[in-house]
Amino acid sequence: MNDKKRAFLATVLTVFAFVTLIAGCGSSEPGPGDPGWIDSERLLNADNELENWMSLGRDFQQQHYSPADLINTDNVHDLGLAWEYDARTPRGRVNRGLEAIPIVVDGIMYTSGAWSIVYALDARTGEEVWTYDPQVDGSFARAECCDIVNRGVQVWKGRVYVATFDGYLVALDARSGLVLWRVDTLTDRTRGYSITGAPQIAGNIVVIGNSGADFGVRGYITAYDLTTGAEEWRFFMVPGDPDNGYEHPEMEMAAETWDPDSDWESGGGGTAWGQFAYDPHLNLLYIGTGNSTPYPIWFRSPSGGDNLFLASVLAINPDTGALVWYYQTTPGEIWDYTVTQNLVLADLEIDGSSRQVLMVAPKNGFLYVLDRETGELLTADNFVRVTWATHIDLDSGRPVLTEQGNYEDEPKWVFPWDIGAHSWQQMSYSPDTELVYIPATDAGMLYTSYDEYSFKPGEWNVGIYYLADSLKSDLLIARDPVTQEEIWSVKLSGVGNGGVLSTGGNLVFQGNANGNFVAHRADTGEILHQIPTGTGIMAAPITYVIDGEQYVAVMAGFGGALLDYFVEENAAATYENYGRILAFKLNGTDVPLPPKRIIPPITEPPVRSTTVESIEDGGQLYGKYCAVCHGGIGGERMSLFPSLIRMASNTHGLFNQILLEGLYEPNGMANWSDILTAEDAGAIHDYLVSEQESAWRAQENLN
Incomplete structure (x- = not known):
């Protein structure tokens, strides 16, 4: 046999072996020790595995905190780039934002980008292991209020779960990226549904919600079997027309808080598109719900009412899909004040007793601390300027409204604005400092109601005009959730700054819209180190340790709701805004800056016969x-x-x-x-x- 034949045969055998391996990965059940193997025992003992970041918030409490302290206040000034991965948008001229939080398990990073693409990378080097492109239907771009983004995957027992922008939930083999199953989660593909959020594992199910309230949809979540993708149950967030009956008992209860002659055609809203949480000890799944459709209650539910379960936190038994308790932050919601912000679990000492709590800082400007077993409101206070309510009555749990918040008869300046005092960018809680760190915005908006409203398929159905907003100021706020005292705050440049990570090194990390990656002292807010990246950062960072070396990583790429309306301080005004995954370590290098943004000149238009x-x-x-x-x-x-x-x-x-x-x-x-x-x-x-x-x-x- 000559050398050419030997080389050809070797190539054939290599390809055959690779195909056989991939086929085997797709057909055999994964087990402990296989890539992507996370189970309940590992997640509950996450503090013993600092080399991993096993959920969106690292552990089941979703605190966006790590005890890792190899990078600390003494050496963070030596932090630099370890590696970079090019995750730019693969379709069209518009570079979309990156909003996902990576998951790292056993040396592999799993994350998602624009158009719901999934990446598996070597967490030490950034080298690509595999990618998955779900080939999202481009027509669904009409159903995006806030960019064609994806906020992350879940990894569980050798599978990677991702929800696609066009409404599918997909289970991938963590070894190869091959599709194990794919289900359509949408009840009506003629409405303005999409999915931007991450799934949530809860016991034996995986749960996903959806987006689209601004276009006129009825929100819901659906639970699927982790192994087969079979639907287990569905929970609607708002009732449909009572004449058509109720899908489950909670909808009959909710319907009592709506006008019987509500504008049912508009869907009502309440979509659940944020970061959920699950407590395996209490076996409770926590869901935050979204805004109304349309915003003004005088069009939506003319006789008023609380309009459950808009702008609420729900605790659901994942085995049955039954509601255990709920807390509504903004009854009769009219300002787009979603509660789709990340839900943080912790054990806090309040009034001399240890309480299992859930914390959330919704768009409406108040930080809430709830008993996560019962839903009891423990503390609540505003963390930025608020004019729609004076305070939260702790006895009733309800906000005390002001006339300034009512824009039915005339336009009103209301704080916060519709993008929120705190949007989807994740806040963090550090058990070391016992503080929450909130990426906040102080901004107001001139809310102006339509004179008349009727549902229009395929269009925005919010019922208000966007005429003006105030000067905007982004802040990073450290707050004691028990006393509701602000400990420190730092004013940020630009608008749309990133989520937050706190660590055992007495550090808080945040990427900024102006392209800097910043390390603060967690106890004082002092800026200790800034790394220019040239790319606006919205996502929250993570950290992990490999062979005694700590890494901090973040998805960088500006977009979201501000993709079409940002300010000169944002990096996207100066540099090309393509997506990147950046990982940092001590004694790393400088981050290469993207090319400068070039705005093409205006050319002479064609001659047209016009009137x-x-x-x-x-x-x-x-x-x-x-x-x-x-x-x-x-x-x-x-x-x-x-x-x-x-x-x-x-x-x-x-x-x-x-x-x-x-x-x-x-x-x-x-x-x-x-x-x-x-x-x-x-x-x-x-x-x-x-x-x-x-x-x-x-x-x-x-x-």
């Missing part, structure tokens, strides 16, 4: 359907979506194909032919050509 009426009509249509992403009427703003007054000649030629035929739908620019006619598209095009003509002439005159 004043067509341009005016097009401007109104553009403002209603396009400006939310592409920029405001009469100019531009900081947006990572393409500016349509900078269209090239070939884009003008394809305008109707893009808008009405879905030419760019795979890239996230969906088809609008269900709402817009050819005449509408022509009017929008006339308006954009007129705007581009004016902007081009101004540019040429300036030059």
Whole structure:
């Protein structure tokens, strides 16, 4: 046999062996010692495995804290880059945000990115082990309020669970990334549902919720068998039309808090898209629910009512799907004050007794501490400026409302704004300092109600105008959850700063929208070290130890609700905003900065035969359907979506194909032919050509 034949045979045998291995991985059941093997015993003993980060919040308490202290206040100034992985958006021109929290087990990092892609990486080097692309349906980009993001996976007993933006829950083999099962979680694919949140393991089930309340959907969570993907139960967050009956007893109870003649067609909202928690000792699954559809209760439930279970924390028995207790933070919710922020479990001493508590800092500006066994409210106070309520009555558990919060008859400036005093970016609790660390925003908004409202399929169905918001100030706040005393706060630059990690090294880590990765002293807030990355960071960091060396890692990439509206201080205004996974260690190197952002010049637009009426009509249509992403009427703003007054000649030629035929739908620019006619598209095009003509002439005159 000659050398060429030997080489060919060796190649064939190698490929055959690899395919056989992968096939075996896909067909045999994983067991202890296999990649991705996390079980209850390991998770309950997470403090004994500092080399791992085994849940979104590290352990079952979801505190976003690690006892690891090899990196500490004495040496954190030596922290630098260990490795970087390129996780840029694979589809279209828009680099989407990265919001996931990685999971690390036995040297492998599992995480997710834009378009629900899953990555398995070597946690020491960042080398790729495998990736999984679920090929999300691009038409679902129409159903995103806040970017095509994914907030993480769960890893359990050799499987990686991920929910896709277009509504599927998928179980992957942790060894290979091969699909083990895939189920459709959506009850109605004609509505504006999507999924951006991570699943939650609770006993023998995996649970997933959904997003889409701003478009008019009815929120729910669904539980599936971990091994087979078979549906076990479903829990709706708000009732449907009582004339159609109730899916489970809790809906009959909830319906009593709604007007019988509510606007059932709008769905009601209440979607659960945040970070859940599960207490294996109490066998309770904790869910935070979302905002209303539409926001104004005078359209949604005209006679008023608490409108359960909007803006609530629910404790559910995962074996049966039955409600054990609930606490509603914002009865009759009208401000988009979701409770989809991360839920943190801890044991605190309150009034001389040890209490098992759940802590949450929702959008509404109050930090709540609840008994997680009973739902009893223990403490609550505002952590930023709040004008919709004066305080929380600890006896009734209800907010004491102000007239300033009621915008039914006239516009009102209300604090916090709709993005919230605390959005989805994770807060942390350190049992060392006994403080919570909240990434907060002090901002208000002019809430202005529609005069009339009716549900419109495929459109935003919030019932308010977005006319103005106040100056915004992001803060990192350290607060005692028992006394509700603020211990320290640090003002941050930019808007949309990242989630938080606290560690046993007396450190708090946070990535910022301005592209810095920052280490604070946990007890005082003093900034000890800043690492410029050139990439805005929204996600919370994690930490893990390999062979005696501690790493701190974070998903970097700006986006989310501010993808289309950010400020000059944000790194995305200066640098290309592509996704990266960054891992740091002591004595690491500098982080390479991305290339500078280049804004293309405005070119001379094509000549079109237009009328004043067509341009005016097009401007109104553009403002209603396009400006939310592409920029405001009469100019531009900081947006990572393409500016349509900078269209090239070939884009003008394809305008109707893009808008009405879905030419760019795979890239996230969906088809609008269900709402817009050819005449509408022509009017929008006339308006954009007129705007581009004016902007081009101004540019040429300036030059």
